[in-house]
Amino acid sequence: MGKVIVVTSGKGGVGKTTSSAALGAALAQNGDKVVVVDFDVGLRNLDLVMGAERRVVYDLVNVIQGEAKLTQALIRDKRLESLYLLPASQTRDKDNLTAEGVEKVVGALRTHFDWVICDSPAGIERGATLAMRHADVAIVVTNPEVSSVRDSDRIIGLLDSKTAKAEAGERIEKHLLLTRYDPARAERGDMLKVDDVLEILSIPLLGIIPESMDVLRASNIGSPVTLADERSAPAIAYFDAVRRLRGESIPVTIPGEKRGFFGKFFGRKAA
Amino acid sequence: MNLRRLFFRPQSAPAARERLQVLLAHERLSSEGSDLVTKLRDEILQVIARHVQVDNEKVNVRMERGAQVSTLAVDIEIPFDAGKKAA
Secondary structure, eight states, X not given: OOEEEEEEOSSSSSSHHHHHHXXXXXXXXXXXXXXXXXXXXXXXXXXXXXXXXXXXXXXHHHHHTTSSOHHHHOEEOSSOTTEEEEOOOSSSOGGGXXXXXXXXXXXXXXXXXXXEEEEOOSSSSHHHHHHHHTOSEEEEEEOSSHHHHHHHHHHHHHHTTSSHHHHTTOOOEEEEEEEEEOHHHHHTTSSOOHHHHHHHHOSOEEEEEEOOHHHHHHHHTTOOHHHHOTXXXXXXHHHHHHHHHTTOOOOOOOTTOSOOHHHHHHHHHHO | OHHHHHHHOOOSHHHHHHHHHHHHHHHHHHHTTOOHHHHHHHHHHHHHHHHOOOOGGGEEEEEEOOSSXXXXXXXXXXXXXXXXXXX
């Protein structure tokens, strides 16, 4: 039985889709069988970020409505043969996502894959609550910025009350993924530090993804950042996050923090 | 001017941290339906409405949520003959 992970945040634009693609690819790069599911009905983008936008035939809503089989809707990644994508519908209304339908699809995926990664839409409505509904593990993507932290706090509240696990009296495993972190700005006191965010949200840290050009470059070419440039800082941070997800205990390093005098000097100037 | 800004500008992250801590402390309580200030506000207005017919536009409620102390100010204009009408 595979593990179901929801990648969620409340706020939009913090990096849920980028992170879903990068984590999914990183898990598959280790040989695990992974499916990444786009729950953002009406505004799908995971297909684009993963470079599969021209190969979408059927989608999640087609499967739920019984118009296509699950195997017909799954798209296999061209670079990694154990990585699959289940796209969201672009044209249908999000009301087509039914609780029973989602439960059936996620249940079926769980039996075929090691990891089922649910990329949640922003907000706290139907799409978001259904994406988290059957998760074993939640990854809360947060930027070191007040509105993102506030929305993450709200999402953590929903994870603890509205998921199937929570309703059964169990605890859902929650992890914080801090994205777009800029150590130079944090050091200057103009960005919330890692410890600030951890203290406020009080959930364990899965990883820190540095603010980086490599993330935009990867989405420009339609490749998860862990595949586009395996040795870039964000890719390394995602690989570390995946190791922690597997239960390895490795220390969290703050990317770019150990910089010499020149690094600091230029870091200031650039920002 | 630029140098001055670079060296003397106060840090903004501590303010972000403090504002979030206060805000979230209150929001966590209110999502469990137990935010005292909100409850007091609603109940005070209910009690007043029971006795006096008040024009909604003449009700002014202010709340200030703080880390240690919150304040609630309810300012209601009660017309001279309001009591008779309600009775």
